Structures are given as C-alpha cells and as structure tokens.
Amino acid sequence: MGMAICMVELTSIARGIETSDDMIKAAQVTLLRGTTVCPGKYMVIVGGETGAVRAALEAGLAKGGEFIVDSLLIPNVHEQLFPAIAGTQEVVDPQAIGVVEFYSIASAIKAADVAAKAAQVTLIEVRTGYAVGGKGYFTLTGDVGAVRAAVAAAEKQSELYIGSTVIPRPSKQVLESLL
Structure with a gap:
C-alpha cells in the first residue's frame, strides 16, 4: 500500500486534542499537525500507510462526532x-x-x-x-x-x-x- 494523509477539522479545541489522541492510538500513523486554527477550531493531520490512515480517520470521525467541520483522506499522496x-x-x-x-x-x-x-x-x-x-x-x-x-x-x-x-x-x- 502507498502513503496517505487524512485530516479532521473540529469546532472544539478540547475534542480536537482528544480526537488526535484517539487517531494516533488507533493506528501506526505520524501526527503531521495537531493545532488550533482560526477561528477557534482544531485540526488534526496524520499520515502513513493507507490502511493505517483510513483506520485513524475512522477513529477520528467517531471521536469527533458532532464537532466535525470537515475531513479528508488522500490515498497515494505525493511525497512532498x-x-x-x-x-x-x-x-x-x-x-x-x-x-x-x-x-x-x-x-x-x-x-x-x-x-x-x-x-x-x-x-x-x-x-x-x-x-x-x-x-x-x-x-x-x-x-x-x-x-x-x-x-x-x-x-x-x-x-x-x-x-x-x-x-x-x-x-x-x-x-x-x-x-
């Protein structure tokens, strides 16, 4: 499998931090960015093997629940x-x-x-x-x-x-x- 990236953006900073923890624990992925974003939201971006990133995204969507604003998954991502x-x-x-x-x-x-x-x-x-x-x-x-x-x-x-x-x-x- 190739490399992939996923992102979850949430309206709650506290739930965003908790979501990033769940995503990292759900699969062997690398946290590329976990940070607050304007205006007062939280974003988590992880990368790794496609299967692991899919599992992390599923965990993030489950934990984020009603606080999710946006998400994405890009399989076979460019290495840059x-x-x-x-x-x-x-x-x-x-x-x-x-x-x-x-x-x-x-x-x-x-x-x-x-x-x-x-x-x-x-x-x-x-x-x-x-x-x-x-x-x-x-x-x-x-x-x-x-x-x-x-x-x-x-x-x-x-x-x-x-x-x-x-x-x-x-x-x-x-x-x-x-x-």
Whole structure:
C-alpha cells in the first residue's frame, strides 16, 4: 500500500486534542499537525500507510462526532505533501513562485497534492488555517512553465478556490520570506 494523509477539522479545541489522541492510538500513523486554527477550531493531520490512515480517520470521525467541520483522506499522496504541511520542506533552487488560495483547509491540501503530481515543482509550504482566518493556501516553486501547469491543475481542483498567482522572477526578499 502507498502513503496517505487524512485530516479532521473540529469546532472544539478540547475534542480536537482528544480526537488526535484517539487517531494516533488507533493506528501506526505520524501526527503531521495537531493545532488550533482560526477561528477557534482544531485540526488534526496524520499520515502513513493507507490502511493505517483510513483506520485513524475512522477513529477520528467517531471521536469527533458532532464537532466535525470537515475531513479528508488522500490515498497515494505525493511525497512532498508531508514535509510541506509539517513546514520542513527543503528548497534547493527556488525559481518562479506559485501561490494558490482556498476558503478551506481541506481544499488547499487536496489541491497541493494535485499540483505536485501535475508538474515538476517543489512544494514550499501548505499553510493550514492558522493566522489566515481558517483559509488554506500553498506555495510552490520551479521553472515558470512547470509552476504555471501546477497552478492550473490546482485551480481545476477549484473547490472553495479564491485565487492564485505565478511570479516568474520573484525578488530575493520575497523568496527569503517564503523559504
């Protein structure tokens, strides 16, 4: 089985923390992010083998109950998604920059996976709800053509899509702020 990722977003912080504990105990998964998100919600993202992630998601949905706002499961996830969500992605040769923004965290995560699979790009970061009003967005880099292709693929994902941009030659200061 391939690698997968799942997310559960809840309206209760206390239930969110309890849900993350249940998800981790239910299966052999890695907690990629367990954190509060705007406005006063809690989000749990775990990754691992597809079967284990499915089991963790089932446990999370059961524990979260009436507090669940959104959830997602992406089997066969692109390998760059894990470090981009965790904020540990190393970018060796930044070039053109693409930014794609969504009203929902789940939509941003799904679209980032689509973008990474669509073209030869490097995901820089997937920002999930914190300090962005509960929105989600991701940044990526690569040659201009690849960035445009990846952004176009992500736009087609388009569930709760807000907007995007491609910056062919970003300034050094902008690059440094994103890395």
